[in-house]
Ligand SMILES: [Zn+2]
């Protein structure tokens with residue numbers, strides 16, 4: 001169907017029906033673009049015209065609003081709605097559809113249009129983990145080369161079609177009955193070769209940049225937690241949609257506290273008299289020292305709980321506890337006065353055997369027959 005503007009019908013150009021689904025339209029455009037791409041038909045004006053025509057058709061039919069205007073009033077409808085295709089220059093089309101062509105020719109999935117994710121690390125103290133903290137993180141990532149604007153070519157030059165594969169990007173290898181199509185080894189599947197690479201990026205089109213970002217670390221984070229900086233990763237094909245940067249949080253080991261989820265476990269040494277008689281001792285919390293009264297007869301390893309003095313919850317409200325585990329310290333050196341007192345205590349204990357020791361001695365007796373002698377290596 002020819003129109004008054006002399007343009008062919010867009011559906012006819014792509015060879016699809018008027019009810020074609022978006023995927024069908026994209027597939028049809030891929031077929032035409034693959035056949036007529038200027039990189040694959042160097043010097044062929046007819047192919048270039050076909051390519052431009054198909055690109056224009058795709059530009060309209062791939063856009064819901066433009067397609068609907070075109071469906072109702074044809075080419076005139078597009079003009080009236082101000083949707084007239086903006087670019088007729090080949091370079092414009094290639095630039096506009098640059099990332100799309102990456103998909104069309106590489107057959108890459110939609111997901112890989114996004115750039116790669118990267119990671120960096122930041123170390124905070126346990127106290128900062130409890131209160132939340134703002135930190136500046138630094139990382140390196142690639143960015144479009146400022147000298148060649150990502151083209152990878154030296155100023156005033158363009159990529160040339162690859163001689164090895166004739167610009168196809170693919171070569172056919174035969175082995176016996178098998179014919180295999182593989183990426184061209186000379187151009188790595190690009191179909192083009194950069195003969196005069198950009199000096200700054202050496203043809204890569206990308207340069208490294210050092211980035212600093214302030215991140216707000218929420219209270220309650222634990223060692224190894226990640227924060228995601230959306231769109232701060234590597235650029236996707238054509239310098240588009242960046243991946244993410246993951247900030248890995250490292251929480252420094254605290255000299256006194258071991259973390260157990262939301263709880264903080266702390267070992268506190270006490271003396272034998274404190275354990276036996278009971279005492280008020282000072283124990284640490286993140287906010288400072290706290291007084292804890294331990295009862296008479298406290299046993300080694302016993303745990304006392306300071307409710308709500310632990311780590312805050314990462315999701316929502318509430319705090320964990322501080323768990324104080326007491327250990328009983330046996331002195332390595334004694335003053336003569338201490339020694340005298342302990343000897344007196346030992347004499348007393350011989351006469352008044354404690355319940356635990358009594359049952360232990362009895363179990364020991366059951367275990368060995370009276371004939372058993374203490375074992376010796378001699
Ligand atoms: Zn460059």
Ligand SMILES: [Zn+2]
Nearest residue numbers: 162165184187
């Ligand atoms: Zn090649």
